[in-house]
Amino acid sequence: MTSATAAPAAVATAPRPASTPFAVTPLAVTAVGAVSAAGIGLDALGRAVAEGTAGHTDPSGLGEESLPPRPVRVVPDLPVAELIGRKGTRHLDRTTKLALVACRLTLDAHPGQTGERSGVVLGTSTGSIRSSSEFSLETLRQERPYLVNPSLFPNTVMNCAAGQIAIRHKLHGVNATIAGGHLSGVQALRYARNALRQGHADRILVGGVEEFCAQSAWGWHLSGSLAADAPVGEGAAMLMVEQEAEASAAGRPVLARVLACETGYSAPGRLADGLASVVTTALERCDRWPEQVGAVSYGATGLTGLQRIEERGVRTALGGRSPARRLAVKESVGECFSAAGILQIAALIGTWQHTTAPAGELALVTAVARDGNVGCAVVEAGHLG
Amino acid sequence: MSERGTRRVVVTGLGAVSSAGMGADEFTASIRAGRRTTSAVRSFDTTGFPHVHAGEVHDFEPRRWLRGIDPGQWGRSSQFAASAARLAVEDAGLAADDLARGRAGSVMGTTSGESAVIEELVGAWAADGLKSLPPDLVGSAPAGRIAAAVNSELGLSGEALTLATACSASNYALGYAFDMVAGGDADYMLAGGADSLNRWAHAGFYRLGALAEEICRPFDADRSGILTAEGGVALLLEPYERAVARGARIYAEVLGYSVNCDAEHMVHPDPTSIAACIRAAHRSAGVEPEQIDYICAHGTGTRTNDATEVAAARAVFGDRIPPISSIKSMIGHTMGAASGFGALICCRALYDGFLPPTAGVERTDPDLGPGVDPVPGRARPAQPRIVENHGFAFGGNNAITILGRVA
Numbered sequence: 001m002t003s004a005t006a007a008p009a010a011v012a013t014a015p016r017p018a019s020t021p022f023a024v025t026p027l028a029v030t031a032v033g034a035v036s037a038a039g040i041g042l043d044a045l046g047r048a049v050a051e052g053t054a055g056h057t058d059p060s061g062l063g064e065e066s067l068p069p070r071p072v073r074v075v076p077d078l079p080v081a082e083l084i085g086r087k088g089t090r091h092l093d094r095t096t097k098l099a100l101v102a103c104r105l106t107l108d109a110h111p112g113q114t115g116e117r118s119g120v121v122l123g124t125s126t127g128s129i130r131s132s133s134e135f136s137l138e139t140l141r142q143e144r145p146y147l148v149n150p151s152l153f154p155n156t157v158m159n160c161a162a163g164q165i166a167i168r169h170k171l172h173g174v175n176a177t178i179a180g181g182h183l184s185g186v187q188a189l190r191y192a193r194n195a196l197r198q199g200h201a202d203r204i205l206v207g208g209v210e211e212f213c214a215q216s217a218w219g220w221h222l223s224g225s226l227a228a229d230a231p232v233g234e235g236a237a238m239l240m241v242e243q244e245a246e247a248s249a250a251g252r253p254v255l256a257r258v259l260a261c262e263t264g265y266s267a268p269g270r271l272a273d274g275l276a277s278v279v280t281t282a283l284e285r286c287d288r289w290p291e292q293v294g295a296v297s298y299g300a301t302g303l304t305g306l307q308r309i310e311e312r313g314v315r316t317a318l319g320g321r322s323p324a325r326r327l328a329v330k331e332s333v334g335e336c337f338s339a340a341g342i343l344q345i346a347a348l349i350g351t352w353q354h355t356t357a358p359a360g361e362l363a364l365v366t367a368v369a370r371d372g373n374v375g376c377a378v379v380e381a382g383h384l385g
Numbered sequence: 386m387s388e389r390g391t392r393r394v395v396v397t398g399l400g401a402v403s404s405a406g407m408g409a410d411e412f413t414a415s416i417r418a419g420r421r422t423t424s425a426v427r428s429f430d431t432t433g434f435p436h437v438h439a440g441e442v443h444d445f446e447p448r449r450w451l452r453g454i455d456p457g458q459w460g461r462s463s464q465f466a467a468s469a470a471r472l473a474v475e476d477a478g479l480a481a482d483d484l485a486r487g488r489a490g491s492v493m494g495t496t497s498g499e500s501a502v503i504e505e506l507v508g509a510w511a512a513d514g515l516k517s518l519p520p521d522l523v524g525s526a527p528a529g530r531i532a533a534a535v536n537s538e539l540g541l542s543g544e545a546l547t548l549a550t551a552c553s554a555s556n557y558a559l560g561y562a563f564d565m566v567a568g569g570d571a572d573y574m575l576a577g578g579a580d581s582l583n584r585w586a587h588a589g590f591y592r593l594g595a596l597a598e599e600i601c602r603p604f605d606a607d608r609s610g611i612l613t614a615e616g617g618v619a620l621l622l623e624p625y626e627r628a629v630a631r632g633a634r635i636y637a638e639v640l641g642y643s644v645n646c647d648a649e650h651m652v653h654p655d656p657t658s659i660a661a662c663i664r665a666a667h668r669s670a671g672v673e674p675e676q677i678d679y680i681c682a683h684g685t686g687t688r689t690n691d692a693t694e695v696a697a698a699r700a701v702f703g704d705r706i707p708p709i710s711s712i713k714s715m716i717g718h719t720m721g722a723a724s725g726f727g728a729l730i731c732c733r734a735l736y737d738g739f740l741p742p743t744a745g746v747e748r749t750d751p752d753l754g755p756g757v758d759p760v761p762g763r764a765r766p767a768q769p770r771i772v773e774n775h776g777f778a779f780g781g782n783n784a785i786t787i788l789g790r791v792a
Contacts, residue, residue, distance in 0.1 A: 135589070136503065136504050136585040139584045140508070150593050156497070159782055166780070169648075172661075175780065177551075198564060264544070265543060265545045369533075
């Protein structure tokens with residue numbers, strides 16, 4: 001693809017090498033839904049993050065297994081009956097319920113029609129690890145290994161939540177599940193951006209979900225990958241995204257613009273440089289400059305080793321400067337793994353609605369994982385009413 | 386509005402880790418011969434299961450294939466994916482350094498991710514409680530490790546994306562990789578999928594009444610269900626111009642693809658939605674139904690799948706349904722890797738000139754209606770020019786890719 005066919009004189013204001021393959025079309029965010037330890041809804045999240053308050057800390061009612069001795073953040077009183085209805089929810093697991101609640105909140109906030117040309121791109125890591133591991137355990141504990149409950153089998157498949165969202169809201173467009181863990185948010189946005197560009201849907205619910213359960217709490221605790229005082233959390237968040245031209249033509253206010261979402265992969269020991277590189281690329285692809293960045297919504301808060309790597313990578317990309325505003329959503333809602341990326345964006349939008357952040361503020365949303373994955377989305381504040 | 390990238394995208398490397406052998410050549414020879422490579426399961430204790438057959442990769446030795454990563458740090462599905470990717474790059478005749486220096490990434494599909502790792506963790510839980518979970522295994526459990534393993538093995542610095550759209554995931558991956566190369570986001574993409582055998586899926590499919598006892602016979606009147614299976618598959622995609630410039634062997638061109646969602650039921654497929662997906666794939670590829678020479682079916686071996694898939698094809702192709710066969714009759718259902726293996730055999734069918742068979746068909750089910758040609762027995766010599774590769778999944782996630790011979 002040739003990208004710079006104009007005469008050099010005509011691009012004098014853009015001295016960057018023309019290495020980027022094509023102009024990136026911004027994605028318009030027209031609705032947000034979030035459910036977290038801060039409570040149900042975007043307002044609760046925005047307030048908690050803006051004020052630095054901790055979310056709900058009592059995990060009682062979430063299973064009978066003993067929990068590791070460490071702080072937790074869980075969603076209080078998930079309003080399943082009110083927001084999903086009572087029909088057909090008996091066999092749904094918590095992952096799917098969290099996703100369906102976040103979806104309902106997002107659709108309620110969306111000023112337009114949804115329609116069958118809508119899609120879903122949902123981030124996870126293993127699906128519901130409680131569902132799959134309990135189903136597997138049954139094969140060991142039952143008198144015969146096959147005496148499992150077949151109604152629970154779909155819960156063990158990672159695309160269960162995305163499929164349920166499509167069924168309940170009749171969404172026939174692209175339906176993708178991204179197993180990205182810490183990278184789920186930026187990967188889901190990249191996937192959705194391409195799907196919109198290719199016409200696989202007219203608008204897409206882009207989300208992430210993670211449930212709190214004893215299995216993953218022990219996993220975090222024993223692996224040492226989370227600092228001892230960092231809480232294990234849960235939540236789900238969703239953005240309705242569409243091409244900005246579509247939103248504008250329909251008169252839908254644009255809450256935020258996703259200007260770029262870039263990912264890369266680094267060799268061991270090169271994570272900070274790798275992150276700095278994708279941040280730089282992301283800013284180049286939307287023609288913004290490091291000094292324009294007003295806020296950073298961090299993803300690696302509380303992760304052993306990674307938090308400092310993330311901060312160093314961002315600082316490098318911003319030329320040694322620290323951004324004016326620093327958001328650490330996990331300080332309020334805990335380690336939400338696959339839900340974190342979209343919660344980082346929801347937190348930005350929530351704080352934009354609650355504080356006096358500069359109009360049109362430019363923010364980075366970053367993610368880094370120990371395996372080598374790094375990612376960055378560039379998000380700009382829109383019309384926040 | 387569709388906005389297609391301008392670069393033509395071709396497949397120049399194929400890699401397989403399967404019950405039918407290691408590497409695309411062994412795999413293709415086995416499939417062409419119509420050899421059934423499913424067998425009694427060894428990787429988990431089958432005591433108490435009435436049906437114990439599956440498409441298992443026996444005696445897999447990851448250290449024989451992997452050079453960049455230490456297999457001890459990665460789960461079985463990641464080992465499959467990374468080995469298949471390594472084999473694909475070697476098959477493409479591409480120097481590893483050239484690949485790593487290029488703008489290269491991977492996108493891999495899966496159904497159950499690192500399910501074998503999760504079942505080891507469940508074993509520890511059952512024996513000594515959750516506080517006894519081995520930390521190394523916890524770190525290997527995320528499904529996203531599958532694409533990460535490919536990038537780590539090959540030293541790739543581009544995207545490492547794992548798509549968990551269940552049993553159509555490899556076709557999702559192939560479609561996304563196609564867009565990334567066509568649009569100029571990447572110069573090389575490894576696309577495919579991986580899954581491991583596990584007790585829970587074996588039990589689940591048995592309880593759904595969908596598990597065959599010993600033989601998977603799609604399209605046969607006496608079919609009795611699926612056989613679960615495992616493996617890893619990878620296709621190397623690059624721009625046509627680049628492949629020609631470096632004198633690469635070009636197996637096939639990726640012409641287009643489509644994805645959609647039934648939005649009806651978690652486990653029962655919907656023919657109307659699948660037909661819409663086929664039509665959209667044809668539009669994407671710029672082809673008409675009469676140009677399709679062969680369909681590599683989803684073909685799981687259940688009555689429901691056969692009836693739905695043939696009805697969808699009939700809705701699009703009318704009375705002239707192209708030959709439609711299922712390689713699951715030989716290797717079983719490799720889940721997230723299944724449509725990747727389908728794509729691989731489509732590439733070889735286009736390049737070598739044959740139609741892949743359906744093994745074990747003795748009497749094509751008359752209930753499927755007239756004109757269903759499942760290519761029974763062994764591969765049929767033919768010169769297909771454009772072929773269609775189906776992938777359907779739990780959750781109603783349909784994905785169809787169209788591949789063509791490069792003249």
